[in-house]
Amino acid sequence: MVKYKVLIDENKIKTRVAELGQVLTKDYQGKNPIVICVLKGGIIFFTDLIRRINTPLEIDFVRFSSYRNGAENGELRSLLNVTTDIKNRDVLIVEDIVDSGKTLSFFVSVLEKQKPSSIKVCALLDKKDARKVPFTADYVGFEIANSFVIGYGLDYNELYRELPFIAVITDID
Ligand code: IMP
Numbered sequence: 026m027v028k029y030k031v032l033i034d035e036n037k038i039k040t041r042v043a044e045l046g047q048v049l050t051k052d053y054q055g056k057n058p059i060v061i062c063v064l065k066g067g068i069i070f071f072t073d074l075i076r077r078i079n080t081p082l083e084i085d086f087v088r089f090s091s092y093r094n095g096a097e098n099g100e101l102r103s104l105l106n107v108t109t110d111i112k113n114r115d116v117l118i119v120e121d122i123v124d125s126g127k128t129l130s131f132f133v134s135v136l137e138k139q140k141p142s143s144i145k146v147c148a149l150l151d152k153k154d155a156r157k158v159p160f161t162a163d164y165v166g167f168e169i170a171n172s173f174v175i176g177y178g179l180d181y182n183e184l185y186r187e188l189p190f191i192a193v194i195t196d197i198d
């Protein structure tokens with residue numbers, strides 16, 4: 026069991042997701058973007074966000090193995106791949122959090138080889154002080170301090186993804 030403290034409550038998330046949806050609606054008008062969810066953590070944000078984007082879009086999913094328990098050689102193993110042909114398409118990646126920056130910089134470089142018209146990243150959370158490789162997200166929900174957070178898709182040992190808010194772990198038994 027862990028103890029946690031709410032950092033961003035449900036209402037704040039809802040409001041910010043709606044704001045992001047408005048901006049994305051404008052930016053992707055008439056573009057039929059492919060919106061890619063990075064599993065597992067991005068799932069809750071993704072499903073809420075796409076329902077706030079008011080222009081036709083396609084969805085796809087990708088999943089990477091965690092490098093957290095293994096060697097940090099920069100290469101991430103993909104457990105699930107994008108199957109949509111993204112050539113000459115506008116791609117929007119939706120992720121829960123940018124931490125070290127490794128996942129997204131790797132994924133963007135993989136997608137770039139397939140020559141999409143554009144690739145942008147929308148992350149709910151951004152831990153700017155935690156970067157190990159340079160990476161800047163195009164759309165960010167909230168910038169947060171460099172502490173471990175759970176909820177709204179984010180896990181601690183695969184638990185707590187279902188919490189409807191974002192919380193900071195304060196104590197671990
Ligand atoms: P990266 O370090 O930027 O490559 O982030 C890799 C992944 O680590 C993210 O997609 C999250 O799933 C996970 N992660 C990073 N920080 C946290 C956190 O504070 N709580 C839960 N998961 C996290």
Ligand code: MG
Pocket residue numbers: 063064065066067121122
């Ligand atoms: Mg993740």
